[in-house]
Amino acid sequence: MSAAGQGVAAPFDALKSQLQEAATRFADGPDALEGILLGIVDDVDRAVGEPLEIFPVCHHSPASAIAMARRLQEKQPKAIYLELCEDMAPLLPELRNCKLPVAAQAFASEVEGFPLDWAPLSVIAPITEASAEYQAIAYALDTPGVQIVLVDWSSDHVFQWDPRSSEPAPGSENGDGDGPDDAGDPAEPSEQAGLHGDAVGVEIGDLRPRFAELEEHLLRHGRVRHWSEWWHQYVETPLGDADHDTYRQVMLLIGSLFRRLAPGDSHRVRVDEDRERYMWTRIREHLTATGTDPADSLYVCGAFHAASRVAEFGVEGADSFGITPRSATKWRHGLIPSSHAAIEAQFGLAPGSVSIAATTWGTNLKRTGVKPFRLEGQAGVKKTAAKAKKTAVKTKKAVASAAVPAPVPATAPSDRLSGFLRRPPVLDRLDEAELLGWSVDIVRSARRNGYLASTADAIAVFETSILLAGLRDRAKPTPYDFQDAAVTCIEKDSVPGRRDVRRLVETMMGGDRVGQVGYDALPPLARDVHDRLAPLRLSLDQRGVKRALLDIAGRPELARCSDVLWMLRHLLPAGAARPIMGERELGERSLQESWDLAIGTHQRALIELGYEGVSIEQVLEQRLRRKANNAQATAAVVLEAVEDALLYLGSHRLADELGTRALQVLSAERSVDDAPEVLRRIRRLLAFYRTTEPVLPGWIETFVKTGYAHYCTLLPTAFASDDAGVRQVAAMLGFLFSMESLALSLGCDRSQLELAVAQAHPEGAEKIALLWAARVQLGTLSRADLRDRCEQLLDNPLVVQAYPRYISGLVHALEPVPGLVDFVVEAVSNAFGRLPDSVLLPWLPSLIMALRKSGADLASLLVREAGRVFPARLDVLDAWAAPWKGEAADPAALSRRRAAGRDPGGPLAALLQAYPATCEEVAGLLGCEGEWSVGGGAAQGGLEIVKRYPDVAMALAGLAG
Known part of the structure; x- marks a missing residue:
């Protein structure tokens, strides 16, 4: 209760009178302006008169840190209530092992009670030396008999009371501004700006206008570019030398002003008020449970929340707020490295503002002579043993002398606002x-x-x-x-x-300082990684890239380090562990390896691994299971998980479990988009098991048997569908042909494949060529017939434009039928020799790009075969004859083709002679002049017509099929 409520003259009566007169003069009578101005003074009066001293702060404000250090030395409270997530309390002692700035983090990879697409959940609270909360933490941890109690909502309540659907702006969990400062000049983004990832930031000391027009007004009239500059000029600098009462009243005034001028967002107002009810409820619970005297306590919170008007405000407030239970989500807690740039990016501050605040903190310490509190043994703080001992003695004496706390004034402090607001700035x-x-x-x-x-x-x-x-x-x-x-x-x-x-x-001004979490503060997994990599003799906790050379043949103990590095490469972000020399494939191990390691730079990612398990093997196994059991996982994805289980963990048990899952996923698939990846991985797994195991695992035999029937069923549809590309169909045929012997030995029927090929009726040129190759493999089409079909394509001017597409199909056919490589070289050679430049030149880039994208292995087969067929020396090229020319010049082969009806001389001549009128009409439509003259026999006459009118002959041949 304030002094005014006790019948004593309130210290702010004079200020109220001045504000009332000003409101009457400027607003032409009492109205809303008077209510706002007088309400602000009432808020200050109420907070100042509270028995439990409220200490309003602004996060990362040197003025708040200086005022906090000075007040702690004067008051020496027995209990400190801090606005910070209550479940982060166990992390505070670990700050001794860290180099600031760091951030306390709550992390949950698996969620219960929240939407699954929110996972992983992460809440962070950054801590710097130039912050009031660090001063309070250091004082409480290093002073015997002092309690520090975190009273803010838990990490679970952060997501309970601020759903993602509201789309909060960065930093708005604490009511930070409407977003990043966009009035300042853009700066080059720092590589450390992403140290916090996409975590939700919980910032104590929230103090920024939520009313966009108010902030714009302050920036324009203050002649500054962004909010950080306004705060430094008009609040930070004047309060740097202010006494305790002045500091409190000014901060409460600013917090009340921003609160009363905030827009009426019902959701945000409800969240703010529920948060304040939560904190005061926790404070009263602790005071009641421990019997702590409020006069010996200090409540550290943001100035925005210090000027609260909820019924639960104060130690005598109402106990009408019920705290909801936490969800079943399991939260893991730890400290992660932070940086100035990360804090600025997280909370929408101007670039460089936190670095300037750190510089201002050092300057204020020198000017005021205030001794800041630092945790004993704090990493990055230089302190000799004698100085540490002297400090400890002084602390003990101070505590002894503070057995009887300083008496709290019966009335609220005098009005310091009037004098501060009228005081002109002084040049130092x-x-x-x-x-x-x-x-x-x-x-x-x-x-x-x-x-x-x-x-x-x-x-x-x-x-x-x-x-x-x-x-x-x-x-x-x-x-x-x-x-x-x-x-x-x-x-x-x-x-x-x-x-x-x-x-x-x-x-x-200090640059972007990056914090570091010490070894003792790391989770067990991170410490285990450092211990297992100790034989490398590298300072892995330092930032930057370290080169590691592993001579596994000379030092076999480094093989374990190699295993750890390969797993870290799989788990950590790119660049944390990058192999320079050496590789790891199924059944292969390198004898020498070279690595570029930046584990210290990616310390946050390593720490977050520790939230998922106690060893990297456990985390990797969990991730592989989660990857395979995902509802969106395909057979190729699950097979990749099987391969990773063998490659990094060497676990046949896990591989068999995931392989069974791959079998289930393949049976349920109705798409063949991942057929190339399935083929590549199952071939690799088969080769590994055949060389390392006496018998194949049961799951892989069943996978081959099921896959054979599965792809036979889908093959006709894939040939006819436009959704399935030629590469996917080639991969299906590759699976069927390469796994055929194993599938037949397991009880599959070859007639199923023959029927599937017979039922295929493709329309595209690539798939037609692919079907020809499949028939050659099955024996239903001979090579001579395939060669004849290619020659007909080249001879037919109506389809010669599509010949490159047939070649592309034949090239893809090398996947299922690699024995056709010599024929594909022949077909490509004929194309280069006979196709006109207008067809050949546009086709070459597309062929090269297709081979480069999806047929790199196939191109090597063609190059190797061409090197075997073509002469190796230039001087023998003129006398060289292609080996496939011999059969083409063989009279017996020519007679066989004519007998089969593939020579246009016989049937075509008979067709032209049987329907001369129709031929005349077609010749007229095509612009062919002259009369038909048939001499000799039917065959001879037909040949003469073909020679004289080749265009007509080719047109009729195309119509006749």
Whole structure:
């Protein structure tokens, strides 16, 4: 209860009177404006008068961190209630083993109670040294007798109360702004901006306008480009030296202002209020359970939530809020590396703003002399043993002297808002020296990056920074003013190197610091990986690429390291483990290997593997099972899982289990799109089992038997369907022909394949040629007949345009019938020799691209056969004769073809003589002049007509089939 409620004159009465008069003057009478202004003061009064001290903060704000460190040293509370997911409490002690910035993460790969397409679920809360929550955590963990209690909703409730269907903006879980700062200049994206992945960010200290017009108004009148710059200029800098009461009242004022001017989004308002009810309910539960005195406690939360108006607010609030139970989802928790760029990308901050905040934090520490709290043994903090001992002694003395806490004033602190709002900014002379140092440093950095910068540019940057600050009504230049001045004076019209001046300024201000999780804070899986790779003698926890050389023949113990690296290559993102030399295939192992390892760079991915299991073998087995049992999995996908199980795990048990699943999936498929992949993988698995096992596994025998019947059934439909390409049909035939001997030995019937081929009636040229090849393999079509058909195609001007498509079909036929490779070389050679350039030249690119895309192995067969057939020396080329020319010139073969009715001389001549009138009409339509003259016998007359009118003859031959 506030002092005003107790009959004591409220400290903000004077401020209320001033605001009421201003509202009356500017708004022409009391109205909504008066209600808003007076309501803001009421919110501040209510929060200040709460028995449990509320400490409002802004996340990653140096001013909040300074105020927190100063207040902790003064008050020395016994309990700290922190706005952070309550299920992340066990992670806080592990911060000692990390190098900040890092992020606490809750991860769930399998979900229950949420839609399956949400998986995996991930919630992160980044922590930097220049943040108030880290100061509170460090104080609580290093001070005996102090409790730190996380009171924010659990990771499970984050997804319960903020469904994906609402499409929240990045960072909106805590009510962050409407999205990333889009008013600032675009910067080159950092490679570390994706360290958080697509996790939902839970940010304490949410403080940003949700009213777009309000933010636009503040930016325009503040003459800044984005929100981060406005906050630095108008809040961060003035509060850097403010006392505790002033800091609290100003932060509460800003939080109340943004809350009251937020748009009336019912869903967002409900989420905010439920979250505040949740936190106050948890606080009261802890106070009741432990008997902690609220006067000895501190509640650290975002300023937006500190100015709350819910009925549950305060230690005397109503207990009317019921917390819903968590879902059955199993959450795993850990620490992952973070970076400044990742925090900026996660919460929509301007590029470089977190780095500038870190620089401001260091500057404020030097100026104010505040001693920050750091965890003992914190990675990345240099501290000697003597200094650590001295600090511990001072801490113990401070705790002893704080046995009786400082008395809390009976009334709320005096009004500090009026004086702060009227106080003009003061120029600090030390800032001029700092600005001069920045100007010299940026010129030096620009020279190293190829800019023609000089001392005159340093002077220009210095003066321009002051000029820009004056134009923007600022008392002193900010880092953002300095950045604009450096771009204007140094970059000019070109960027000679990879980095522009804006990036150089960000680097000079501290750059994108990347955190690191120490070995002791890693999950068991990650520690196991480091232990198993220890024989490599590499610092795998460091960022960057490390080269590992494995002489497995000389050091057999490195074979285990090789197994781990191959599994990591399969599990981690590309680039984490990249083989330079060596390969792993079924039944093959390299004796020497070379790897480029960047495990430290991909530490987050390795840590998230630890959420799925205790060893990489377990995680890989789970992923293979999940991959095979997926409802969308095809037979090719399941066979790939079988191959990976043998390749990386060497588990025949798992391979048999997944193979049975592949059999079930193949039987249910009605599409042949994956037939080439199925053929390739089953051939490889058969070759492996035949060379390593005395007998084939039962599942693979059943797979071949079932696949034989399955593809025989689908073959006629695939030949006729436009959805099945020639490559898919060739793969089906390849499966049937290559597995035929094994399938017949298992009880299959060859007549099933013969009937399937006989029922096939393709229309496309490629599939027709493929059917011819299948008939040759089955023995229903001879090679001589196939050669005759190809010659007819070349002789017929109506179909010669389609001859390249027939060749493409024959090339694909090498998959099921590799014995036709010599015939395909013959057919291609005839095409090159007889096709006109108008047909041949457009066809060549398409043939080359088809072979390159889907027939690389087939092209090697053709090249090898052509090398065997064609002469190896140029001087014998003139006397060389193609081997297939002998049969073509054989009179006996010619008589056989004529007897079979394939020579156009006999039947065609008889047709022309039997219907002379029809021939005259057709000749007239085709533009052939002259009269028919038939001399000699019927056959001789027919030959004369064919010779004289070849166009008519070919047309009639095409009509006659």
